[in-house]
Amino acid sequence: MSSAHEHPKADIALRVKAIESLLVEKGIVEPAALDTIIDAYEHRIGPHSGARIVAKAWTDPAFKQRLLADGTGAIAELGLTGFSSEHMVVVENTPAVHNLIVCTLCSCYPWAILGLPPTWYKSFAYRSRAVIDPRSVLQEFGLEISEQVEVRVWDSNADLRYLVLPERPAGTEGMTEEQLSVLVTRNAMIGTAKVDSPKSERVASEAAP
Structure with a gap:
């Protein structure tokens, strides 16, 4: 089941990085805000x-x-x-x-x-x-x-x-x-x-x- 529905980690990482870069480039999200969200999910959620x-x-x-x-x-x-x-x-x-x-x-x-x-x-x-x-x-x-x-x-x-x-x-x-x-x-x-x-x-x- 997991192999049929999960993308390789490297592929997911690339997609996330691309989305992050686009959001920052368009001024939609501040890099500091992204860091805060990531920290929250890694250490508190x-x-x-x-x-x-x-x-x-x-x-x-x-x-x-x-x-x-x-x-x-x-x-x-x-x-x-x-x-x-x-x-x-x-x-x-x-x-x-x-x-x-x-x-x-x-x-x-x-x-x-x-x-x-x-x-x-x-x-x-x-x-x-x-x-x-x-x-x-x-x-x-x-x-x-x-x-x-x-x-x-x-x-x-x-x-x-x-x-x-x-x-x-x-x-x-x-x-x-x-x-x-x-x-x-x-x-x-x-x-x-x-x-x-x-x-x-x-x-x-x-x-x-």
Whole structure:
């Protein structure tokens, strides 16, 4: 799925640079304003905000209980509510249930929690097939879900957004919230991936050319 709907990073970077140059040249946007926007999404808005929520839920049972009961209220405790993330429901992955998030009508997405939505999330192919045949869609992301595990699909809308609380991977028992948050990816919080254990990441890193 991702390969069918994502442009190569180099191509995207060139397009962004061209648009940026044109906007500045036409006097529509000031370079300083662009730098501020980029800094905001890199350091204050984005998947790392969602990762903080997940890591705290993994290490604080009381917070996790509040998060699953009232996602909006619990997330507000961390000061992370914002644009397109005012009303949140958090659904938990377990050994028996795997959750997947989609927006079939358009591409409603919790920007303040997960940052900019990926291209594939907005594509018609994902929006239609995620509901009809979620297991096949997950397979295209490289995620095999056992037939014994229930797959639940949650459809976001203009009034309500969803966030997946992934399963905490093995081998992370002694890790801090900060260390755990580094492991959590945007895709895991949408449901198209699982969070790898530190051992899995290390093996992948060592195997890379």
